[in-house]
Amino acid sequence: MLIAIEESQKALLAGEVPIGAVVFHNDKIISQAHNLTESQKDPTAHSEILALKKAGAKLNNWRLNECILCVTLEPCTMCMGAIRNARVGTVIYGAEDPDRGASGSLYDLSQDSRLGPVPRVIKGILKSECESILKEFFKTKRAKN
Numbered sequence: 696m697l698i699a700i701e702e703s704q705k706a707l708l709a710g711e712v713p714i715g716a717v718v719f720h721n722d723k724i725i726s727q728a729h730n731l732t733e734s735q736k737d738p739t740a741h742s743e744i745l746a747l748k749k750a751g752a753k754l755n756n757w758r759l760n761e762c763i764l765c766v767t768l769e770p771c772t773m774c775m776g777a778i779r780n781a782r783v784g785t786v787i788y789g790a791e792d793p794d795r796g797a798s799g800s801l802y803d804l805s806q807d808s809r810l811g812p813v814p815r816v817i818k819g820i821l822k823s824e825c826e827s828i829l830k831e832f833f834k835t836k837r838a839k840n
Contacts, residue, residue: 696821702729703767703828713828716742716766718750726750743774759783767825769796775804785815789825
């Protein structure tokens with residue numbers, strides 16, 4: 696999670712919503728990313744999507760069932776759809792997202808067996824650290840408006 700937090704800090708410095716993600720395979724980092732939606736003008740450039748794309752390229756396989764995805768914020772519906780389509784084996788996240796979360800906060804697409812193999816989900820890892828970066832970002836953003 697610490698590396699995902701480092702990625703979220705990169706996003707913060709770039710003026711992006713500070714969310715970071717890391718993909719592990721066989722206990723090694725194979726990809727990491729942070730949100731780039733603003734700079735890329737791309738609504739799909741979430742940290743999870745970018746990290747999954749890099750992981751697939753690294754493994755030369757879209758099936759990531761032996762991988763662990765670690766992300767600072769609970770994945771949204773779009774990202775959880777990609778996670779499920781990639782068959783990611785384990786998802787770890789820090790902060791919950793009551794507005795858009797798709798792992799139990801608003802929806803729970805992570806555990807719906809109709810979508811295929813159900814990933815293991817671990818919630819709340821370094822939760823306060825993940826939340827504080829997001830709170831700092833939105834506090835600063837509101838102050839500018």
